[in-house]
Amino acid sequence: MWRAYLHATTLLEDHLDRQLQRDAGMPHVYYGLLVHLSQAPRRRMRMTQLAKDAKITRSRLSHAVARLEKSGWVRREDCPSDKRGQNAVLTEEGYAVLRRSAPGHVNAVRQAMFDRLTPEQVGQLGEIMRVMAEGLQPADPKADLPWLR
Amino acid sequence: MWRAYLHATTLLEDHLDRQLQRDAGMPHVYYGLLVHLSQAPRRRMRMTQLAKDAKITRSRLSHAVARLEKSGWVRREDCPSDKRGQNAVLTEEGYAVLRRSAPGHVNAVRQAMFDRLTPEQVGQLGEIMRVMAEGLQPADPKADLPWLR
DNA sequence: ACGCTGTACTTGAACTTTCAACCTCACTCG
């Protein structure tokens, strides 16, 4: 079963990465960042929050945003209320790319997963993934030290 | 559901990557290569075959083996029957690393997945992954051109 | 024997990710 899991997940990831690189000119993770931004109020988000939502490190996000900025899809903006802060803002161009490539991507995902699974299986998989994620929640650093709370 | 899937799989991958980097000094993919080699007859395998089994490109494998060679865990060997060919050979040292780190890794996997899922869920997940993998099989390049067969 | 096509693998450059160090600003507390 573990083998099957590894096999399937790597295949799917490679597949989607190629699809997006081809159709949208960016890897899957970067695409995910644009999606997150597009769904945020005013299409902008604080760096740390975006990193958390996308489950990547702040460092990785810094580099990623630098690249997306170079491509013109994201812009940085100083945060008015906290002088340390930065907002990542989805540009019009970035939004356009997203709109252009979203249908193809959604389609790729559907073809790869949903079309092949029965509705019950989709339900099962959802539940399983929720359980797994719960167990892997990057533990609150203080979780090990409850006496400090 | 798709969100849950992305969330859980990336969390798990990060988790295992860190675990192995810490305990075995290499990323998950490289560990997988050693495992494959360890299970092959005479602990050696042709490069292309290894790449296929591990689901990575030949290029990636070349670089990976170069690194593993530098670490002393794998050795290259000319293939006697085909002068173009190379065999990747697991060294004693490589085997030792594997033996040392396997229990911890197996344990990490168990804790992350199997301990949290019911036996039925494990069965369901296995079936689901098999279905997905089947649909993603890197298609035979000629698959699109059946008239050429 | 000759050239053609394809297989096996490597290489280098461009790109992405990680890791550890770093800077700046916010907050707390004596």
Added chain:
DNA sequence: CGAGTGAGGTTGAAAGTTCAAGTACAGCGT
């Protein structure tokens, strides 16, 4: 206030991955 602690974010270098091109041998047809 002023020092200490820590949060927000960036940076540069090292490690890993991808992509396109390249070398060398195998195998086939003529």
